[in-house]
Ligand SMILES: Nc1ncnc2c1ncn2[C@@H]1O[C@H](COP(=O)(O)OP(=O)(O)OP(=O)(O)O)[C@@H](O)[C@H]1O
């Protein structure tokens with residue numbers, strides 16, 4: 001049976017707190033296709049957990065609809081939604097063995113013994129936890145404990161797997177390993193997954209599609225590479241990947257595509273037109289304050305010639321990447337330049353020239 005798709009429309013959640021009303025989730029709409037790995041990202045407090053909890057049935061929406069296949073989820077009690085949920089805190093029972101932790105929910109549901117043993121064993125095998133099934137949680141590493149919590153969610157054979165920052169408690173290396181494992185498992189089972197993280201690198205590494213939230217609103221959704229290449233707003237550009245933001249003014253007022261002037265007077269003239277982000281064109285036509293966004297890998301450094309003189313402040317070797325921080329009159333902040341190989345002569349303190357490709361720039365309203 002192909003996995004059903006989830007449809008969320010105009011989902012809104014308002015909480016009344018002592019200090020007034022909070023709109024935690026504001027008219028959010030998205031679809032998650034069967035078998036898709038969909039990730040919600042955004043800064044702390046932007047409404048990711050609240051959205052997930054409404055899908056799980058742990059929180060009733062203030063308004064809006066959630067449909068799974070043909071089913072109206074809002075009208076379906078949580079325990080009938082057939083969802084597996086994994087949280088940041090593993091919340092394992094310390095006094096139960098790993099086997100019993102995974103079996104717990106099935107026992108509550110009165111699943112017959114033979115079937116229970118079959119399902120728990122199969123799930124433990126899937127997560128490579130068989131060697132530990134007689135241990136208690138305290139005898140497992142953080143990564144193993146998180147695998148148990150994933151096993152516990154999967155043992156129900158859910159149609160939908162919801163994961164709220166499941167890797168947040170693990171160290172950096174284990175997080176990378178676990179996210180790959182999780183992704184492989186999700187593919188193998190063909191299960192629909194909705195994942196929450198505020199780690200943009202994690203989101204772009206594992207997801208089919210991501211949705212970027214900002215203060216309760218879903219700002220942009222799409223494939224990670226699409227969002228990286230064309231962020232709809234400055235917030236998205238800043239949140240997904242690294243970016244340089246250069247203050248600018250329009251070279252010709254009212255004609256933002258024609259070119260911009262950077263601080264110090266450098267004119268950025270594209271071969272065709274400057275790319276303007278989403279809804280920025282209208283606003284830019286009325287005001288001439290702009291911000292130019294350029295990704296670090298689009299910029300280049302050379303010893304002898306370029307668009308603007310600069311000075312190398314720092315050189316960082318990051319595995320397969322070299323990141324230069326340079327200062328130049330076009331930006332009050334250091335500018336990031338990334339290359340795949342170290343550039344000869346570009347040591348810290350060295351004078352250099354920076355080249356800015358206008359065709360890769362995206363212009364936003366300030
Ligand atoms: N039960 C509640 N009562 C009042 N306000 C709440 C409640 N739950 C959440 N909020 C508020 O709703 C907003 C969204 O919270 P939510 O937990 O969904 O954010 P989040 O994106 O998951 O953040 P984080 O990355 O920190 O986990 C926040 O401003 C939060 O304070």
Ligand SMILES: [Mg+2]
Pocket residue numbers: 048049050
């Ligand atoms: Mg949260």
